[in-house]
Amino acid sequence: MLIYFSQTGNTQLLAQAIKKNVENSDIIYVGFWTDKGNASKEALDYLKTLHHQKIFLFGTAGFGKSDDYFKKIIDKVKESIDESNEVIGSFMCQGKMPETVLQRYLKLKEGNHAPDNINLLIDNYYEALKHPNNDDIENLKKAIA
Numbered sequence: 001m002l003i004y005f006s007q008t009g010n011t012q013l014l015a016q017a018i019k020k021n022v023e024n025s026d027i028i029y030v031g032f033w034t035d036k037g038n039a040s041k042e043a044l045d046y047l048k049t050l051h052h053q054k055i056f057l058f059g060t061a062g063f064g065k066s067d068d069y070f071k072k073i074i075d076k077v078k079e080s081i082d083e084s085n086e087v088i089g090s091f092m093c094q095g096k097m098p099e100t101v102l103q104r105y106l107k108l109k110e111g112n113h114a115p116d117n118i119n120l121l122i123d124n125y126y127e128a129l130k131h132p133n134n135d136d137i138e139n140l141k142k143a144i145a
């Protein structure tokens with residue numbers, strides 16, 4: 001079974017790419033977008049309803065480049081999963097963010113209170129625009145194979 005939560009289409013893109021691969025599986029593939037370092041509330045609410053299931057988590061996040069960061073998110077999501085379930089695997093990649101995020105960064109940069117890492121944030125915004133890409137999709141397919 002495949003279920004996903006996607007606000008702007010990134011996670012949906014991943015879900016559609018693996019739809020055929022996960023047909024008739026007894027594993028529940030749960031896709032989520034990242035909100036405040038965790039899965040979105042809707043995804044967490046759904047995960048909390050699961051018991052005695054095999055779960056594969058896949059998600060997209062605006063920030064990336066670090067497996068550590070992705071691991072932290074997955075660990076956070078797991079806190080909402082009952083121990084009777086088994087998380088058999090997980091996958092995360094970056095996902096583009098709305099342009100309002102860039103506008104916010106640019107405003108911050110112009111002002112007097114710009115964070116030290118503002119240029120990194122802006123670079124990350126442009127990097128995220130390229131995701132999910134074909135490599136991400138291939139990597140997800142490998143992760144579920």
Ligand SMILES: Cc1cc2nc3c(=O)[nH]c(=O)nc-3n(C[C@H](O)[C@H](O)[C@H](O)COP(=O)(O)O)c2cc1C
Pocket residue numbers: 005006007008009010011012032033034035036037038060061062063064094095096097098
């Ligand atoms: C309200 C909001 C909060 C977000 N919080 C985070 C966050 O804490 N960490 C992160 O890496 N990305 C964050 N993002 C970026 C999204 O997780 C990212 O763009 C994701 O790919 C969106 O997936 P979707 O297109 O499936 O909705 C946030 C986006 C929004 C709109």
